Amino acid sequence: xxxxxxxxxxxxxxxxxxxxxxxxxxxxxxxxxxxxxxxxxxxxxxxxxxxxxxxxxxxxxxxxxxxxxxxxxxxxxxxxxxxxxxxxxxxxxxxxxxxxxxxxxxxxxxxxxxxxxxxxxxxxxxxxxxxxxxxxxxxxxxxxxxxxxxxxxxxxxxxxxxxxxxxxxxxxxxxxxxxxxxxxxxxxxxxxxxxxxxxxxxxxxxxxxxxxxxxxxxx
Numbered sequence: 001x002x003x004x005x006x007x008x009x010x011x012x013x014x015x016x017x018x019x020x021x022x023x024x025x026x027x028x029x030x031x032x033x034x035x036x037x038x039x040x041x042x043x044x045x046x047x048x049x050x051x052x053x054x055x056x057x058x059x060x061x062x063x064x065x066x067x068x069x070x071x072x073x074x075x076x077x078x079x080x081x082x083x084x085x086x087x088x089x090x091x092x093x094x095x096x097x098x099x100x101x102x103x104x105x106x107x108x109x110x111x112x113x114x115x116x117x118x119x120x121x122x123x124x125x126x127x128x129x130x131x132x133x134x135x136x137x138x139x140x141x142x143x144x145x146x147x148x149x150x151x152x153x154x155x156x157x158x159x160x161x162x163x164x165x166x167x168x169x170x171x172x173x174x175x176x177x178x179x180x181x182x183x184x185x186x187x188x189x190x191x192x193x194x195x196x197x198x199x200x201x202x203x204x205x206x207x208x209x210x211x212x213x214x215x216x217x218x219x
Contacts, residue, residue, distance in 0.1 A: 008082035011195030022187035025052035026195035053154035085198035137193040161189040
């Protein structure tokens with residue numbers, strides 16, 4: 001981040017037959033912390049402020065979902081100042097192709113959620129363990145770095161989903177994150193987790209009006 005300006009990350013958990021698509025918009029902002037007498041400067045911390053949440057109606061055709069994502073990334077403060085991080089797991093791959101053809105005015109980072117141990121990049125997709133997504137989001141919440149704007153639609157549902165998150169340890173010792181009770185969803189949580197992950201991994205290297213580039217810390 002440069003000049004103390006904000007950047008926005010749009011996390012998109014693409015729905016399938018039984019789960020709606022969820023969209024979360026988080027503002028990544030650098031804020032001044034305590035005075036560092038050694039560096040003779042204010043320490044900077046990063047906050048993730050969830051400014052918008054929505055669940056697209058279950059059964060909405062994917063072309064309409066793509067159009068809605070495009071509307072979000074083109075709206076207001078987000079226009080030209082955001083990154084879209086999209087869950088490309090399962091049925092998400094063809095939808096990512098549609099998003100690419102839609103010409104979004106932002107970087108598109110498709111994520112395939114895995115049960116593995118390491119992040120990697122393959123053929124334009126980011127392979128990310130679900131543990132990394134969820135643990136990173138929960139850590140920011142515990143540190144007070146993740147804030148949810150009061151009164152936003154779906155805010156209370158997000159808090160319920162967060163409260164219902166559980167960790168299972170498999171016989172092999174791997175941690176699995178999710179809501180395990182029947183009828184519960186974690187689509188909003190996952191959308192926010194994708195946004196938090198994207199805010200840490202990608203950030204603009206050029207604030208000018210020309211070509212933009214990002215840096216990825218995962219390799």
